Amino acid sequence: MSLTRKLSVVAATAVLLGGVAACGSSSSSDGEGSAAGSSVSSSGSELVVYSGRDEDLVDPLIDRIGAGVGVPVEVDYSGNTNAQAAKILEEGDRSPADVFLGQDAGALGALDDAGVLAPLPQDILDRVPEQYRGADGTWVATSARARVLAYNTDDVQTADLPTGIDGILDPRWKGKIGYAPTNASFQAFVTGLRVARGDDGAERWLRAFAANEPVSFEGNGPLISAVDDGQIAAGLTNHYYFYPYVAEKGSAASLALHSFDANDPGSLVNVAGVGVLTSADNQEQAFALVREMLSNSSQQYFADETAEYPVIGGITSKYDLPPLPQGASDLDLGQLASLEQTQAMLTKVGMI
Incomplete structure (x- = not known):
């Protein structure tokens, strides 16, 4: 080099x-x-x-x-x-x-x-x-680790879950999706999105996502808690935040995970x-x-x-x-x- x-x-x-x-x-x-x-x-x-x-x-x-x-x-x-x-x-x-x-x-x-x-x-x-x-x-x-959508089982029906990241741009999700923009894993997802769709395509998606008023969190731990508490309906995160949280909280947790379709950038x-x-x-x-x-x-x-x-x-x-x-x-x-x-x-x- x-x-x-x-x-x-x-x-x-x-x-x-x-x-x-x-x-x-x-x-x-x-x-x-x-x-x-x-x-x-x-x-x-x-x-x-x-x-x-x-x-x-x-x-x-x-x-x-x-x-x-x-x-x-x-x-x-x-x-x-x-x-x-x-x-x-x-x-x-x-x-x-x-x-x-x-x-x-x-x-x-x-x-x-x-x-x-x-x-x-x-x-x-x-x-x-x-x-x-x-x-x-x-x-x-x-x-x-796998990127997933964590969702509140009291607020979201499985039939309404999006098959890919474009689905969360629907107005029905406005103000209801959480994400952790400073987290390395979210930034890796965005990098993967750039690889998959090019910079112009990735920027278009990010602008549309921002226009749908997602809720920002400092980390995935607080995001998972917010989904469970019903502060937001769902959140983009990694799978492994879910399992220890639910193991500790047990049946009181109102959480489930959803994986996007194969080949979707959200399934990185x-x-x-x-x-x-x-x-x-x-x-x-x-x-x-x-x-x-x-x-x-x-x-x-x-x-x-x-x-x-x-x-x-x-x-x-x-x-x-x-x-x-x-x-x-x-x-x-x-x-x-x-x-x-x-x-x-x-x-x-x-x-x-």
Whole structure:
């Protein structure tokens, strides 16, 4: 990659850092990095992970798998996924990070485009289906999630549910749909929409959506609660916010999930994932960490603790997860890397 190209990616991701700062204050149920935590420095005797996933989620897993890495593991939780990716790009070869753990394929793709991620060993790549890893083998998914429409079962009849995202533009949904515009997952959905329909088509949809007066939330956790409470009739979210919420609330919950039709942009399947930096001081130990995150026990952890889909076979969640939707999951997740353009479009239409 040329220096000009790398610098342009650095600048683009720095824009994202400012645009998604609100994500860092989301609750832990949002699966994003918390604002707590401090910068770390690598002495070469420990493995340094920059995590865009929440400390409450990641730390118990690191405690369980750390012994298999060979050196102590230190984790920086000081920003959300996009902020941590931006920090890596800003630090360049001086970054103390060995590993990037992200909530979203777009951030992984941005780092890949910048040339800062190392090719992963073949045994790691073979562990994960091709659609859940970088096209050039520099990152792999650690878990998957599906975009869905959560709806209030007291307010919405199943016969009235839209088959695709164009259906929620109907005036009947005016002021009744929730969304979380600063959340990385919503922005990944918009990026997928841009890939599917082009920038002009995506902007037309966003403007029509905005004209239908959707209700903005700071995160998906509050959005799910608002749907259940009847503040809104439905909300665009990820599937895994629903299952722990309903498990805790039981029959008192007035919630259900609806999946859009296959090939609709609203049925996007996205992933959390991991990559190893080319500048890593402890590259072999970093690869060992990736292997541990793809072990059966770690995949079971993701399936049971956050109701995410495992990315290896043979793992069954304690939650009754339906099969992943087909169609939109065929999108090359590497195409979600154009986050700067998505941020610019959301700003242009007044959503962030």
